[in-house]
Amino acid sequence: MVKGSKRGVPMSTLACARTVALFGIGVRPALVEVHIGRGLPGAQLVGLPDTAIREARDRVRAAFDSSGLSWPRGKITVNLAPADLHKQGTTFDLPIAAAIAVASGVVPQNSLERCVLVGELGLDGSVRKSRSILPAAIFCRKNGVRLIGPRQNSWEARLVEGCEFAGISTLAELVAYMRGELSTEHASSFTPGECVDQTHCSSSPDVELSRCPQRGQSDDDTELADALKGLVLGATQARALEAIAAAAVGGMNVLLWGRPGCGKTILGRLAVGLLPDLDTEAAIEVRVIHSMVQSEEEIGLPRRPPFRAPHHSVSPAALVGGGSGIPKPGEVSLAHRGVLFLDELALFPGPSLEALRQPLEDGVVRISRSLATVEYPARPIVVAATNVCRCGGPGDVTTLGSRLSVGVHDSEGLPQTATISEPSSKFSSQLQDREVRCRCSPVDRAKFLKRLSAPLIDRFDLCVRLEPPNSSELLEARTDRSLIWWREKVAEGRELVRSILGSEKTLAECTPREMSTLLAPEREARSLLDRWASLQRASARRVHKTVRVMWSLAALDGREKPDSEHLERAIAMIELPPGLGP
Ligand SMILES: [Zn+2]
Numbered sequence: 001m002v003k004g005s006k007r008g009v010p011m012s013t014l015a016c017a018r019t020v021a022l023f024g025i026g027v028r029p030a031l032v033e034v035h036i037g038r039g040l041p042g043a044q045l046v047g048l049p050d051t052a053i054r055e056a057r058d059r060v061r062a063a064f065d066s067s068g069l070s071w072p073r074g075k076i077t078v079n080l081a082p083a084d085l086h087k088q089g090t091t092f093d094l095p096i097a098a099a100i101a102v103a104s105g106v107v108p109q110n111s112l113e114r115c116v117l118v119g120e121l122g123l124d125g126s127v128r129k130s131r132s133i134l135p136a137a138i139f140c141r142k143n144g145v146r147l148i149g150p151r152q153n154s155w156e157a158r159l160v161e162g163c164e165f166a167g168i169s170t171l172a173e174l175v176a177y178m179r180g181e182l183s184t185e186h187a188s189s190f191t192p193g194e195c196v197d198q199t200h201c202s203s204s205p206d207v208e209l210s211r212c213p214q215r216g217q218s219d220d221d222t223e224l225a226d227a228l229k230g231l232v233l234g235a236t237q238a239r240a241l242e243a244i245a246a247a248a249v250g251g252m253n254v255l256l257w258g259r260p261g262c263g264k265t266i267l268g269r270l271a272v273g274l275l276p277d278l279d280t281e282a283a284i285e286v287r288v289i290h291s292m293v294q295s296e297e298e299i300g301l302p303r304r305p306p307f308r309a310p311h312h313s314v315s316p317a318a319l320v321g322g323g324s325g326i327p328k329p330g331e332v333s334l335a336h337r338g339v340l341f342l343d344e345l346a347l348f349p350g351p352s353l354e355a356l357r358q359p360l361e362d363g364v365v366r367i368s369r370s371l372a373t374v375e376y377p378a379r380p381i382v383v384a385a386t387n388v389c390r391c392g393g394p395g396d397v398t399t400l401g402s403r404l405s406v407g408v409h410d411s412e413g414l415p416q417t418a419t420i421s422e423p424s425s426k427f428s429s430q431l432q433d434r435e436v437r438c439r440c441s442p443v444d445r446a447k448f449l450k451r452l453s454a455p456l457i458d459r460f461d462l463c464v465r466l467e468p469p470n471s472s473e474l475l476e477a478r479t480d481r482s483l484i485w486w487r488e489k490v491a492e493g494r495e496l497v498r499s500i501l502g503s504e505k506t507l508a509e510c511t512p513r514e515m516s517t518l519l520a521p522e523r524e525a526r527s528l529l530d531r532w533a534s535l536q537r538a539s540a541r542r543v544h545k546t547v548r549v550m551w552s553l554a555a556l557d558g559r560e561k562p563d564s565e566h567l568e569r570a571i572a573m574i575e576l577p578p579g580l581g582p
Contacts, residue, residue, distance in 0.1 A: 012037035012074075015102035015109060018116045019095035020139055021087045022132040024326070024374035025288045027139045029116075031081040032092065034099035039075030047080030050088040059090075059121050060097045067125035067172040072104035086326065086371045091130045094119035094148070097171055098178065111178035116140050118149045125171040129153050134288050137163040148174070159284060159301070221304070224273035225483045227266055234469030237263050242556070243462045243573045244271045244383060245486055249493035250552035251506030253360065253382040253459055255345070257577045258466030260392045264385035265343055267466075271383045272307035272339040273483045276491035282337050289336055289376065292329050305338035308380070312347040316355040320365050320378075327367040327374055332359050335380035345384040350451050360459040363509070384460065388577050389440045390448050449579050457580050461508065461545045462573045493555035500551075500560065507548045515544055519551055525564045532571065546570050 013036050020027035043057045057078070064071050078096055080087055095117040101107045118136045120128040129152035130136075137160040140147040147157060151167030158165065168174045168182075176182040231237065240256055244267065247254045254271075256264045278286060283301050290299045290306070310319060310331045317323060321330035332340055342348065359365045359378040366375050440448070457463075497507055501518055510519065521529060529550075533543050549570035554562035562570075 013103045013105070015099045015112075017095035017099040017102070017112050018145070019092060019118055020116060020132065020136045021085055022089060022091070022135065023085075023372065025135065025285075025292065025329070025376060027132060027135045028085055029139070029143075030085060030087060030092075032095040032099045033079040033081060034096070034103045035077045035079070036072050036074045036100075036103045037077070041073055041075065043076040043078065045078045045080070047078075047083045047087070049080055049092070050086070052090050053080070053087055053092050056090065056093045056096055056121075059093055059123060060100065062123040063093075063097060063121040063125040063171045064100075066123060067170065067175070069101070069106060069171070069175065070104075072100065076100065076103075088326070089131065090120035090128075091118045091132055093121040094127060094174070097121060098148075098174060101175060101178070107175055107178040111180070114145045116145050116147050118147065119168075120150075121171060127151070127168055127170060127174070131291060133157055134160065134284055134291075137165065138284075140164070148177070159280060220307075221273070221483070224270055228270055228273065228481075228483055231263060231266060231270070232469045232473060234262075234467065234473040236464070236466045237267065237469065239569075239572065240264075240267050240464045240466055241270070241274075241486075242553070242569075243464045245274050245490055245493075246549060246552035246556055246573070247271075247381050247383070247462055248274050248490045249497060249507070249555050250461070250548055251379065251381065251508040252461035252548065252552065253508075254384070255457070255460040255463040255577075256383065256385045256466055257388055257463065259387055259468070262466040262468045264466055268339075268341040268343060268383045268385050269307075269309070270483075271341065271381065272305055274486040274490055275305045275338065275381075276487045276494070277303050278305055278337060285377065286337055289329050289333055293334065306335055306380075307339050307341065308335040309341040309343060312342075312344045312349075314348070314352055316349075316352045319352045320355045320359055321367050321376055322369075324369065326372050327369050329376040330365065332356060332378040332380060333365055333376035336377050338380055340380040340382045342382065342384040345386040346448055346451055348451065353451060353456055354453070357456055357459065382459070386449075386452070386577070388449065388579075389438055389445045391439045446579060449577060452577075452580060454580070457576065458541065461548060463576050464573055465575050465577075489556055489558075492558060493552070496555040496558065496560065497551070500555075507551055510548070512540075512544060515547055519547055521547065521550060521567070522561050522563055525550070525562055525567050528564045528567055532567070542574070545574060549573055 016033045021030045133153040137157045141163040146164045151169040154167040363379040550562040
């Protein structure tokens with residue numbers, strides 16, 4: 001846009017370039033307006049820029065010089081719109097340079113139509129790689145506009161299928177591209193190699209980030225596989241492992257409880273090993289969240305779901321997100337699409353646990369700070385482990401005995417309450433006697449579990465009691481099922497659930513309405529469920545949980561409908577610690 005003066009000589013010129021501002025894990029559209037007018041030569045930046053953007057003025061000027069472009073004379077005003085959006089980072093360099101090039105007549109105005117520019121400039125005129133390419137590419141695909149950005153980021157832009165990307169490596173190249181002297185093919189012809197990880201691959205070292213499929217098979221995997229092989233699988237451990245797999249199928253949360261030494265921690269850590277690899281879309285999401293707190297080189301394109309295990313002294317802000325300025329994601333978001341493992345749940349500070357309730361319910365964290373309100377996705381599978389009292393004993397055995405319900409039937413074949421499994425030999429009975437006795441007073445015990453409020457416990461669909469393996473199990477019970485076996489089962493189960501629900505929803509996200517229409521169990525299982533529910537005076541919430549677990553177990557078995565056997569197993573997997581029951 002050129003406004004002519006009376007004598008036909010341009011007096012002031014105006015140009016604008018579109019860009020995006022990183023906001024949470026997404027981007028917001030922003031506009032760079034450049035006005036060159038009369039006045040003392042110089043450049044001024046307005047529109048709520050942070051320090052890095054304010055310095056863009058000097059970088060862009062030096063890059064112009066280094067690229068052999070003449071810096072326009074006159075007073076340059078750069079405005080970043082919308083003015084109320086807090087903007088940060090160095091990715092505004094490229095749109096500012098492009099808009100100045102247009103305003104000074106170096107390139108035609110229409111060259112910036114339907115384009116979004118993102119990138120940082122070096123003083124030598126080179127275009128450096130940027131942090132916000134992935135979310136920018138997603139934004140551009142959605143809005144049907146072309147993205148112009150650093151060539152080094154090409155591979156990331158290409159992950160977003162359907163995004164038209166032009167990669168440039170210098171300011172001079174950008175000018176040539178905008179003049180139409182550089183073909184789109186050339187601009188996007190950069191071929192990334194396979195991997196920067198030289199221990200695995202021999203591809204060129206100038207490649208920015210890993211796309212190497214081998215990288216997913218990390219050392220962690222080998223460690224987990226070994227842990228599974230070494231796990232002593234007593235009856236309760238096997239049930240817990242299955243419960244975790246069912247949780248992985250249905251997107252649900254698991255609480256493991258019992259005394260120390262029965263494998264809660266190792267099972268919690270194994271949980272992430274049971275999850276199938278991330279698909280590209282999920283990997284992009286995980287990468288974008290993690291790039292908020294970690295350098296992108298470290299992240300690469302993650303193939304394996306994330307695993308986070310914060311210590312129980314974690315603050316609410318570290319757990320759910322926060323911090324000054326633009327809030328950062330917390331552990332629950334960093335574990336999105338993976339596993340959040342909360343070991344020693346009862347020792348977590350009350351405020352942290354309460355802060356966790358909302359994200360676990362909604363699958364998203366909303367944090368408001370003075371600068372912005374951001375949303376981070378938070379849909380991990382939460383696996384929590386806890387003792388039932390501080391001394392590490394079994395809690396109150398008498399209460400425990402009266403409320404267990406493990407696959408024992410009454411005369412009508414209805415699952416019934418039963419006592420804890422008897423130790424199988426005299427030896428183990430002595431062993432247990434020595435370990436089992438709880439030294440806590442009833443008041444201590446109540447205090448210990450007090451932090452686990454009923455609404456929090458409600459977020460756990462599966463609650464599994466663990467007992468130390470008995471002596472015969474100690475000698476022989478090892479699993480012959482590998483991690484890969486479990487992963488395949490979980491992946492197939494998820495696929496089955498998707499086809500049943502006809503959407504991308506998980507079982508945990510099903511509304512009561514969907515549960516009554518899509519998830520009605522078979523007749524026999526149905527009547528058994530009704531009888532169980534009335535006998536136990538189970539709340540609607542508990543019945544729904546049971547139904548969800550039933551379906552997850554059936555999907556895990558590759559069955560399209562759960563039967564009464566799945567119901568029995570589901571009931572055995574929803575067993576609350578003493579004192580926390582309904
Ligand atoms: Zn105790």
